[in-house]
Amino acid sequence: MIPINHFLVLSTILFSIGMYGVLSRRNAVLILMSVELMLQAVSINFITFAAYLDPSNATGVIFAVFVIVVAAAEVGLALAMILRFYRNKQTANVDDADMMKW
Amino acid sequence: MSNEEIIFYFVAAATVLGALGVVFARNVVHSALFLILSLISVAGVFVLLASEFLAIVQILVYGGAVTILILFAMMLTRVRDTEGAKMNGPQAPIAFLAAVTFMVTSIVAITTTHFPGESEKINVIDVNSIGDKLFTTYAAPFEIASLVLMVALIGAIILARGEEGE
Numbered sequence: 001m002i003p004i005n006h007f008l009v010l011s012t013i014l015f016s017i018g019m020y021g022v023l024s025r026r027n028a029v030l031i032l033m034s035v036e037l038m039l040q041a042v043s044i045n046f047i048t049f050a051a052y053l054d055p056s057n058a059t060g061v062i063f064a065v066f067v068i069v070v071a072a073a074e075v076g077l078a079l080a081m082i083l084r085f086y087r088n089k090q091t092a093n094v095d096d097a098d099m100m101k102w
Numbered sequence: 103m104s105n106e107e108i109i110f111y112f113v114a115a116a117t118v119l120g121a122l123g124v125v126f127a128r129n130v131v132h133s134a135l136f137l138i139l140s141l142i143s144v145a146g147v148f149v150l151l152a153s154e155f156l157a158i159v160q161i162l163v164y165g166g167a168v169t170i171l172i173l174f175a176m177m178l179t180r181v182r183d184t185e186g187a188k189m190n191g192p193q194a195p196i197a198f199l200a201a202v203t204f205m206v207t208s209i210v211a212i213t214t215t216h217f218p219g220e221s222e223k224i225n226v227i228d229v230n231s232i233g234d235k236l237f238t239t240y241a242a243p244f245e246i247a248s249l250v251l252m253v254a255l256i257g258a259i260i261l262a263r264g265e266e267g268e
Contacts, residue, residue, distance in 0.1 A: 001223045002110050007151070008212045010114045014121055014140075016205035021125035023197030024190045029176050030130060033137050036168065037121050040144045043160075044151075051151045053217060055225030058235050061153055065236075068163050069247045073254035075168050079175040080261035086179040087264070095191070 007048040014041035028082045028092045032075065039071045110150055117143035130176055138169050152226040 014037055021034025043064040050060025086092050120140025127133045141164045148157035236244055 001104065002106050002150070004217065005213055006107075006110060006114070007147070009209055010117065010147070012205055012208040012212065013118055014144075016201040016208075017118070017121040017125055019204065020197050020201035023200065024194040025125070026191050027130060029172060029179065030124075030133055033124050033133060033172060036137065036164075037124060037140065040141065043156075044144065044147055047148060047151050047153055047156065050227060051153065051224045055227055056231075058227050058231045061156055061227055061232055062235055062240050064153075064156055065159065065232075066243060066247055068159060070250060072163055072168060073250050075171055076254050076258045077261070079171055080258040082175055083178055083262050092179040 004048060004052045007044060011041045011044040011048070014038075014044070026093050026095055028085070028094050029079075031094065032078050032082075036071065036075070039067055043067050106150065110147075113143050113146040113150065116140075117147065131173075134169060134173050134176060137172070138165060141165050141169065150224075152224050155229045155232060 018034045018037030018041060021037065022031055025031050025034065046060040046063045046067070048060075050058060054060075082092060085097065089096050117140055120136045120138075120143055123136030124133045124140060127136060142161065145157040145160040145165070148154070148160060
């Protein structure tokens, strides 16, 4: 059988790659995709603990369902904001979002 | 090495490959396609964890809706592949260092921890108990999740609609 560490290490690797993507990419849609990667890693972690440690209590799976729901809502709203921003500045680069700087 | 471990390594390799492709690809559309690969592979991981319901939900919601949304947004905010548009910011090496530090620290913490009550095999969480919990213990978050979706829908329509007279 698969030991629990395998899933947790996979979740950590996915989270770190997503974190690097959020911190280093300049396009707003690419940052959003990296945030999706991080949410996937969190879901894997929750379901792993639910399956291995406490299967009578399905809390981990339900939490993963709610992560999917909130992530879908967040993607819709974030993309609407990116579209609005693109309409003003003709670019999706987050470096150009400096209108509120002093 | 049992059969499940071989399948797990295969699925995990596809996931990590997709994630690396999202972060390191030159073309933004290639990044979106690598994201689809990663999301489908995560659904495979969910199947390995004996929660098939969540795997199907993952494929439907993420692979079906979220990636289509992202591709549409990429089409509407078309980044010209110009020479001046840099892909990564100047803080990319520091971000790499931070990500690697976090990963190494977490992996060390994971492999040296003995989780209490850990059983050696994956227990199946059947859909009956998920549905039962969702309507009894977690009924309030369930309703609030529907409110969240409604607010997101209304907000997205208002934000993307455009000014008056357009």
